[in-house]
Amino acid sequence: MESTIKSTLVQSLGESNGEFVSGQRIAEIMGCSRTAVWKHIEELRQEGYVVEAVRKKGYRIMSSPDTVSAIEIQNGLKTKKLGQHIIHYDTIDSTQKIAHQLVQEGAPEGTMVISEEQTIGRGRLTRNWYSPKYTGIWMSIILRPNLPPVKAPQFTLITAVAVAKAITEVTGLEAEIKWPNDILIQGRKVTGILTELVAESDRINAIIIGIGMNVNQTVEDFPEELKTVATSLLIEGNEPSKRSELVKEILIGLEKYYALYMTEGFYPIKLLWESYSISIGKQVIARTFNETIEGTALGITDDGVLRLQDKNNKIHKIYSADIEMK
Amino acid sequence: MESTIKSTLVQSLGESNGEFVSGQRIAEIMGCSRTAVWKHIEELRQEGYVVEAVRKKGYRIMSSPDTVSAIEIQNGLKTKKLGQHIIHYDTIDSTQKIAHQLVQEGAPEGTMVISEEQTIGRGRLTRNWYSPKYTGIWMSIILRPNLPPVKAPQFTLITAVAVAKAITEVTGLEAEIKWPNDILIQGRKVTGILTELVAESDRINAIIIGIGMNVNQTVEDFPEELKTVATSLLIEGNEPSKRSELVKEILIGLEKYYALYMTEGFYPIKLLWESYSISIGKQVIARTFNETIEGTALGITDDGVLRLQDKNNKIHKIYSADIEMK
Numbered sequence: 001m002e003s004t005i006k007s008t009l010v011q012s013l014g015e016s017n018g019e020f021v022s023g024q025r026i027a028e029i030m031g032c033s034r035t036a037v038w039k040h041i042e043e044l045r046q047e048g049y050v051v052e053a054v055r056k057k058g059y060r061i062m063s064s065p066d067t068v069s070a071i072e073i074q075n076g077l078k079t080k081k082l083g084q085h086i087i088h089y090d091t092i093d094s095t096q097k098i099a100h101q102l103v104q105e106g107a108p109e110g111t112m113v114i115s116e117e118q119t120i121g122r123g124r125l126t127r128n129w130y131s132p133k134y135t136g137i138w139m140s141i142i143l144r145p146n147l148p149p150v151k152a153p154q155f156t157l158i159t160a161v162a163v164a165k166a167i168t169e170v171t172g173l174e175a176e177i178k179w180p181n182d183i184l185i186q187g188r189k190v191t192g193i194l195t196e197l198v199a200e201s202d203r204i205n206a207i208i209i210g211i212g213m214n215v216n217q218t219v220e221d222f223p224e225e226l227k228t229v230a231t232s233l234l235i236e237g238n239e240p241s242k243r244s245e246l247v248k249e250i251l252i253g254l255e256k257y258y259a260l261y262m263t264e265g266f267y268p269i270k271l272l273w274e275s276y277s278i279s280i281g282k283q284v285i286a287r288t289f290n291e292t293i294e295g296t297a298l299g300i301t302d303d304g305v306l307r308l309q310d311k312n313n314k315i316h317k318i319y320s321a322d323i324e325m326k
Numbered sequence: 327m328e329s330t331i332k333s334t335l336v337q338s339l340g341e342s343n344g345e346f347v348s349g350q351r352i353a354e355i356m357g358c359s360r361t362a363v364w365k366h367i368e369e370l371r372q373e374g375y376v377v378e379a380v381r382k383k384g385y386r387i388m389s390s391p392d393t394v395s396a397i398e399i400q401n402g403l404k405t406k407k408l409g410q411h412i413i414h415y416d417t418i419d420s421t422q423k424i425a426h427q428l429v430q431e432g433a434p435e436g437t438m439v440i441s442e443e444q445t446i447g448r449g450r451l452t453r454n455w456y457s458p459k460y461t462g463i464w465m466s467i468i469l470r471p472n473l474p475p476v477k478a479p480q481f482t483l484i485t486a487v488a489v490a491k492a493i494t495e496v497t498g499l500e501a502e503i504k505w506p507n508d509i510l511i512q513g514r515k516v517t518g519i520l521t522e523l524v525a526e527s528d529r530i531n532a533i534i535i536g537i538g539m540n541v542n543q544t545v546e547d548f549p550e551e552l553k554t555v556a557t558s559l560l561i562e563g564n565e566p567s568k569r570s571e572l573v574k575e576i577l578i579g580l581e582k583y584y585a586l587y588m589t590e591g592f593y594p595i596k597l598l599w600e601s602y603s604i605s606i607g608k609q610v611i612a613r614t615f616n617e618t619i620e621g622t623a624l625g626i627t628d629d630g631v632l633r634l635q636d637k638n639n640k641i642h643k644i645y646s647a648d649i650e651m652k
Contacts, residue, residue, distance in 0.1 A: 097430045097431075100426065100427075100430045100524070101426075101427060101430065103426075104423045104426045104427065105423075148645070149475060149476075149478070149523060149525075150475075150476065152527060153527035153528065156527055180527070194526065195526065196524065196525065196526055196531070197475060197523065197524070197525045197526070198426070198522065198523070198524055199475075199478070199522065199523045199525070200521065200522055201479035201482055201506070201521050201523070201630075201646070202479065202645050202646035203646065205522070304527075319474070319528050320527070320529065
C-alpha cells in the first residue's frame, strides 16, 4: 500500500478518536471514490489493522498493528523537530550506518532511522547488538547542535535520561542508568545507547544517537549468552508494550532535555541523570582499556566523566570503561 | 579498458625503467596472446599514454597521461598503508562524502578517495571548494588511529606538514602554513585541508582528511572572486606538475609523520609545523565566531590551539578562526 495514501487514510480514521467516520467523509478527504476507500480499507486490514465497518455509520480503527512505521510514530506525535523526518525499514543492516549516510546528504536535525530488525546492529566499541524482528526498538536519531566536539559525550547522558523516563511513563517499570550508556531494570540491561559524533576539528556536524531497546522479547527469545545479563520490558512487566508509544515518549523526552541542555547547560541534566543512576554511591569495578579499578562511584563531572574513589582514597576520572556493580 | 588488465600492463611496462619490454614477455606476464597485447597497447594509447613500439625490441612507455588513477598513484608508491586502497573517480560530488560512506562500510586505514573533479567540493565550515577537472588534487584519506576524539585537531597540523613538504619536494617552491589549515605560496592559498572526525564518545572511529590542492590551473582558470586569494603550483612555478607525483609525496610524508606522531607524540610535529608556519611571531587578525582579536601569534599549544597576545598583553587561545596577516 502506497505510504502517503495509507498515511492519509489512517489519519482520517484517527481524527475521530474511536468514533465512526463515514465512507463519504473519507472519500472527500482522500479525493477518491467510496469504492476506492473500501479497497484501501481492505489493504489496511491486510497490513494488520483491525477496522470495523458498519453500514450507515462508516469505519473505525479498532487496533493498529505493532509496527514502528513513520505513520504509527507520527500519529499524534507532539514534537517540533525530533521524528518529523522518519526513515523506516522492515529490515536493515544497521540504522546507525544509514543515519551516517543521511548526515552526509545533509539530513536535517531530528531525522530518524528506525527498523523492525537489524541484521548487523551496532553496539559500543564496535560490539554487536542483538536486534531481532518486531520485538524491539532499533533506531538512530540525528542531532545537529552548534557546539564543539568535546560536548558530544554529554548527549549519551541526555539520551539516557529521556529513555529511562519514557520506560517509566509507558510501563510503570523503574528504569535505572548504569554509567555511561546502559539502562537496566532489576540489574539487567534493557537498553543500550550509542552516541556517535561526526565533526570538524572545532565544530560538531552531527551527533547520531543509536538506541536499542528490548521490548517484547520473552526469555526464550534471547540467545543463551544474553539470558543472564539482558532483559525486556515484557519480561519485567509481564505485558507487551506498544513500541511506537515508547518511541514517541523517547522523542518527546529527548527533545525536551536537549532544549533544556542548550539553554541551561549540563547542570540540570546532571541532576536528572543522578536521580536515575544506580552507580553513584555504590562500590563498582571499572574495567578500562588499560586497567581495572575498584572503588566507590562518587558522581559524574560536568563533562560526563565518572569519578571513582579507590580504597586509598585516590580519585580516578574514568572516561571509558565497562562497569560492574559489586 | 578493464582496470586490472590495464594495471598489469602498465606495471609490466614500468618494471623495465624505460627499457623496451618484448611483446612475448608482456604476453607471458599477462597470460594472453601477443595479438591481445597489441590490442591492449592500442587501448593504452587511446587513454593518453605515449607508447613506443619497435620491431624486435618491443614496447616502452614514453609518457603517461596526467591522471590521478590508482594505477598512476600506486606505480612505485613506497607506503605500507596509505594509498594501498584507492577509489578513483572521473567526477564525483565530494570525495569527503564518499570517504564517510566507506568508513561506515569498514574501509581499512589508508583507504583513499580521489577524483579528477568535484562538483560539490567541501571546504571547512561547510564552505564550498572549487575543484575543476584535471587541474588539481581533490582527495580524502581515511585514518583509524586508536586515540580519543580530542586528538583529532592535531591531524590537520600533521597533514599540513606533509603537504608543505610534498610541494617543496616536487616543485622546489616554498610552501608556508597559515594556521590552522591553509597552505600558501607567496601569500596566496594553494591548498586547503579539511579534517573530519567520526567517533564514539571516547574513541575515534575514523579521521577523514580532505586535501584540495590547486596544481595546474592558470590565472584565467580561477573564478574572479578567487583570483586575488588563490594560486596554483603552475602559476607560482611557471611549469606544470604531475599530480600523481604530488599525491605520492603527500602519502609518503603523511605516513611518516603519522607514525612519528603515534610513537613520539605531538612535539616533533609541532616543531616541524612551526618551521613551515608564516603566522608565528607575526601580527594577525583572528576572526572567531564571536569576536575579532588582533595581536601577535605566539605559537601553538600541544593541542594545536593558536596562542595570540593582544596589545594589552592578554593571551587568547584560539580554537577556530579565520586568520588574516596584517
